[in-house]
Amino acid sequence: MFEILKxxxxxxxxxxxxxxxxxxxxxxxxxxxxxxxxxxxxxxLTYEVKVLKSIEDGKFIGSASGEISPTLxxxxxxxxxSELLSRAGLVKNKPYSITSKPxxxxxxxxxxxxxEIAESFLEAVRAVKETESExxxxxxLFVSEKRKRFLNSNGVGYTCVYPGSMLEIVINARREGxxxxxxxxxxxxxxxxxxxxxxxxxxxxxxxxxxxAVATPELGDIDVVLxxxxxxxxxxxxxxxxxxxxxxxxxxxxEAGKPICEELSGDKLSFEVLSRLENxxxxxxxxxxxxxxxxxxxxxxGVAEGYWGSRQFxxxxxxxxxxxxxxxxxxxxxxxxxxxxxxxxEPVEFSDFQVDSVSGSVAGEIxxxxxxxxxxxxxxTGGSVSGDMSETIKTMAMSRKLKQYNYAVIPExxxxxxxxxxxxxxx
Amino acid sequence: MKAPFSKYLDSIAPxxxxxxxxxxxxxxxxxxxxxxxxxxxxxxxxxxxxVSGKTMTTERGTVVRVMKDGLYSEYAFNEAEPDIASKLKxxxxxxxxxxxxxxxxxxxxxxxxxxxxxxxVEKETGTLPEETDMNALIExxxxxxxxxxxTIPAALDCFLRGSSxxxxxxxxxKNRFMRQSYVYSEGTIGAYSPSDDGETRMIYxxxxxxxxxxxxxxxxxxxxxxxxxxxxxxxxxxIVPGEYEIITDPGISGLIAHEAFGHGVEMDMxxxxxxxxxxxxxxxxxxxxxxxxxxxxxxxxxxxxxxxDEGTLAGDVVEIDKGILxxxxxxxxxxxxxxxxxxxxxxxxxxxxxxxxxMTNTVFDSGSxxxxxxxxxxxHGYLLKGTESGMEDPKHWGIQCxxxxxxxxxxxxxxxxxxxxxxxxxxxxxLLGNITMASPDRRVDGNGGCGKxxxxxxxxxxxxxxxxxxxxxx
Numbered sequence: 083m084f085e086i087l088k089x090x091x092x093x094x095x096x097x098x099x100x101x102x103x104x105x106x107x108x109x110x111x112x113x114x115x116x117x118x119x120x121x122x123x124x125x126x127l128t129y130e131v132k133v134l135k136s137i138e139d140g141k142f143i144g145s146a147s148g149e150i151s152p153t154l155x156x157x158x159x160x161x162x163x164s165e166l167l168s169r170a171g172l173v174k175n176k177p178y179s180i181t182s183k184p185x186x187x188x189x190x191x192x193x194x195x196x197x198e199i200a201e202s203f204l205e206a207v208r209a210v211k212e213t214e215s216e217x218x219x220x221x222x223l224f225v226s227e228k229r230k231r232f233l234n235s236n237g238v239g240y241t242c243v244y245p246g247s248m249l250e251i252v253i254n255a256r257r258e259g260x261x262x263x264x265x266x267x268x269x270x271x272x273x274x275x276x277x278x279x280x281x282x283x284x285x286x287x288x289x290x291x292x293x294x295a296v297a298t299p300e301l302g303d304i305d306v307v308l309x310x311x312x313x314x315x316x317x318x319x320x321x322x323x324x325x326x327x328x329x330x331x332x333x334x335x336x337e338a339g340k341p342i343c344e345e346l347s348g349d350k351l352s353f354e355v356l357s358r359l360e361n362x363x364x365x366x367x368x369x370x371x372x373x374x375x376x377x378x379x380x381x382x383x384g385v386a387e388g389y390w391g392s393r394q395f396x397x398x399x400x401x402x403x404x405x406x407x408x409x410x411x412x413x414x415x416x417x418x419x420x421x422x423x424x425x426x427x428e429p430v431e432f433s434d435f436q437v438d439s440v441s442g443s444v445a446g447e448i449x450x451x452x453x454x455x456x457x458x459x460x461x462x463t464g465g466s467v468s469g470d471m472s473e474t475i476k477t478m479a480m481s482r483k484l485k486q487y488n489y490a491v492i493p494e495x496x497x498x499x500x501x502x503x504x505x506x507x508x509x
Numbered sequence: 510m511k512a513p514f515s516k517y518l519d520s521i522a523p524x525x526x527x528x529x530x531x532x533x534x535x536x537x538x539x540x541x542x543x544x545x546x547x548x549x550x551x552x553x554x555x556x557x558x559x560v561s562g563k564t565m566t567t568e569r570g571t572v573v574r575v576m577k578d579g580l581y582s583e584y585a586f587n588e589a590e591p592d593i594a595s596k597l598k599x600x601x602x603x604x605x606x607x608x609x610x611x612x613x614x615x616x617x618x619x620x621x622x623x624x625x626x627x628x629x630v631e632k633e634t635g636t637l638p639e640e641t642d643m644n645a646l647i648e649x650x651x652x653x654x655x656x657x658x659x660t661i662p663a664a665l666d667c668f669l670r671g672s673s674x675x676x677x678x679x680x681x682x683k684n685r686f687m688r689q690s691y692v693y694s695e696g697t698i699g700a701y702s703p704s705d706d707g708e709t710r711m712i713y714x715x716x717x718x719x720x721x722x723x724x725x726x727x728x729x730x731x732x733x734x735x736x737x738x739x740x741x742x743x744x745x746x747x748i749v750p751g752e753y754e755i756i757t758d759p760g761i762s763g764l765i766a767h768e769a770f771g772h773g774v775e776m777d778m779x780x781x782x783x784x785x786x787x788x789x790x791x792x793x794x795x796x797x798x799x800x801x802x803x804x805x806x807x808x809x810x811x812x813x814x815x816x817x818d819e820g821t822l823a824g825d826v827v828e829i830d831k832g833i834l835x836x837x838x839x840x841x842x843x844x845x846x847x848x849x850x851x852x853x854x855x856x857x858x859x860x861x862x863x864x865x866x867x868m869t870n871t872v873f874d875s876g877s878x879x880x881x882x883x884x885x886x887x888x889h890g891y892l893l894k895g896t897e898s899g900m901e902d903p904k905h906w907g908i909q910c911x912x913x914x915x916x917x918x919x920x921x922x923x924x925x926x927x928x929x930x931x932x933x934x935x936x937x938x939x940l941l942g943n944i945t946m947a948s949p950d951r952r953v954d955g956n957g958g959c960g961k962x963x964x965x966x967x968x969x970x971x972x973x974x975x976x977x978x979x980x981x982x983x
Contacts, residue, residue, distance in 0.1 A: 117615060118608055120581045121604045122582065123582075123584050123585070123600040126586065146560045146562070153569060162562070168643075172560065172647045219781055252781070330556050331554065333666075394557065433902055433908075440709050443930050446909075464907060464936075466932045504982075
């Protein structure tokens with residue numbers, strides 16, 4: 083099918099094209115307690131096609147994309163491709179090109195054993211010791227082998243094979259008729275058995291604490307310590323504000339060569355794009371447009387160094403870059419003890435935690451947090467934290483020690499100063 | 510015109526019927542869901558324009574569900590495979606081998622009842638997405654984007670996005686042969702401008718519903734209101750946190766319905782004992798003014814299907830009747846496990862995903878109070894407008910809604926002060942128990958998608974009238 087589509091695209095008359103094949107084989111297991119609720123096998127093959135057409139003698143370029151199902155007839159494929167070409171002629175964008183630089187280091191194409199990965203995850207979950215008061219309510223496991231093949235009309239192409247996994251788990255803790263739950267989703271390439279086991283054990287402990295939680299008091303401004311996967315969205319705020327798309331569309335005023343904020347008195351963040359990251363579900367060094375991803379800094383010591391993004395927006399900025407699949411954030415100068423000192427709140431379970439990269443708004447409803455005030459620790463629930471990233475990054479503090487969450491390596495502990503704590507005490 | 514059913518699905522139906530018959534000799538229950546849904550998404554801004562043949566729900570593939578000895582298993586695929594039955598048995602047996610090795614027992618469930626149903630539904634629509642004049646649509650979006658740049662204060666961009674999907678689904682069991690097709694569309698207009706304090710403020714409004722791209726005409730009306738909204742937003746302040754009287758516009762009322770008693774009464778959560786709602790059946794959860802419906806039949810929205818992804822006919826369930834929680838919603842397997850009838854809420858993200866209990870239209874009933882009277886009754890509070898996102902905690906009925914903006918009301922009068930953003934949190938029975946007024950009008954919105962946890966995105970719609978209650982805002 084790939085070769086048939088390639089031949090049809092070559093004959094179509096498009097000025098450029100990209101063809102991506104994705105073959106996914108996925109094992110899924112769903113458990114209620116430890117009983118098998120359902121098992122599923124998914125085997126899908128999809129073809130993504132993008133065609134580009136020069137408009138008004140190269141003054142503009144248009145593009146249209148679509149998916150070709152492997153069960154389309156020959157006539158249906160021809161109709162779909164010619165419709166894409168026709169639609170491409172309707173959207174007038176400033177000119178940009180597709181990738182022409184050959185890939186020098188081809189990604190790996192070794193087979194993935196989904197059965198073995200699934201077994202590791204299930205063994206890790208079952209190795210966790212449950213008690214009468216803390217146990218596993220249910221869990222869902224997804225393990226995939228993904229085989230991606232890319233080719234464009236400039237002859238740039240690659241094939242890569244990579245694993246993708248997700249374990250979603252719900253923990254219960256109960257005492258005297260009162261029961262609470264915690265939700266965790268672990269995403270990775272393959273299975274890091276020890277890490278999964280440790281993280282599930284930690285969730286059980288957190289669940290026990292939540293039974294003792296009281297309503298969060300109204301305290302006004304407070305420092306917020308983040309030590310869970312929620313912190314990734316804080317660092318993605320930095321990433322988004324250096325995306326070429328944000329820059330071109332006027333959604334970010336950050337500029338390469340300039341500090342990311344004025345009056346920076348906190349830790350100076352360095353943000354590094356990584357070509358590879360072990361056990362990430364994106365551990366391959368080429369992006370979806372056939373550009374090799376190079377290890378590089380986009381922020382170094384609090385100063386923006388460069389942008390990233392789609393080829394279209396990067397060309398509009400006049401730069402050569404790539405997408406970002408994996409990253410590492412460093413620059414923290416503090417120890418755990420230093421970051422966990424004085425008055426602060428450490429939410430370990432939010433209903434949802436969001437950082438709006440456009441407005442900079444930070445918001446999250448607290449399901450469980452540890453409130454440290456005057457040397458005392460309270461376990462609290464309810465209420466919310468809110469704030470503004472453009473202010474809080476000036477004084478943000480980070481740990482030297484790092485932790486990996488799938489595609490992101492970030493400081494293990496992040497302290498955001500002066501967020502607002504909205505209480506939950508009922509009148 | 511009627512949205513025609515997929516010729517492709519009609520062409521493969523005989524083979525799928527034969528597959529159900531063949532697998533039926535070995536399994537206690539067999540069903541097949543096959544899909545063929547086409548559509549487009551068009552986006553226009555001042556900085557980029559694009560058109561794609563994909564939407565959130567375009568797909569073509571098949572999922573086979575089988576049950577043996579109480580265990581349900583599925584095989585999803587999208588290629589024209591010559592011997593599906595053999596492939597299914599081979600792949601599932603590899604999984605069973607792992608389960609045996611780990612000593613896993615099945616969560617045994619009976620066979621799904623299979624009363625005979627033959628159904629063929631082609632819903633009315635305007636234009637089909639595949640027959641849309643894309644040139645005219647892009648031109649209209651260009652025109653509106655340009656107009657937005659002229660009229661919206663300090664706009665850095667004005668963008669539009671429209672997508673339209675023609676759904677066709679085929680469901681087969683030994684006794685059921687069900688086919689449906691319909692078209693839904695959704696469009697958004699938005700803009701962003703820099704405020705004096707250096708923040709970027711964004712506005713967006715949407716239109717959605719059962720029907721073709723003709724509904725995008727509604728974006729003109731949304732654009733007309735955008736300059737005033739942006740003007741208000743550019744002057745907006747931060748809210749002083751606290752508990753306030755609030756009036757929710759129909760969009761926020763819908764968000765509350767969705768988060769509070771949508772997710773909270775998805776009965777697959779009852780099976781896992783994950784929802785507080787199970788303990789509240791027959792009990793008061795809201796004031797007398799609270800009556801809430803859920804079902805694909807409740808509104809001609811983006812999720813107004815004739816049957817769900819498990820072959821259950823669409824329903825209209827009264828979840829809350831005058832403040833009393835009556836029932837939840839259930840997919841076929843959860844219903845069987847709970848000993849109740851399924852409600853037509855078994856939905857999949859697409860053929861390659863598992864069916865869960867999912868919402869369709871979740872809607873508060875209307876009341877009789879005018880919006881003017883509602884505002885006049887507020888001592889100090891906010892009229893909340895603009896949905897950003899929401900999250901629920903079904904085990905404890907905590908709710909979080911991120912609201913775009915609030916209009917201050919003091920002594921029954923809108924003061925002109927606007928706050929943004931607003932994080933609304935609360936305890937669901939308090940929030941619904943404090944509802945004291947509801948307006949006669951009602952609106953149902955269906956833009957965007959809904960996830961279960963942080964995955965399994967499906968189309969849903971929700972709405973209601975203006976409601977007056979109390980909540981904690983921050």
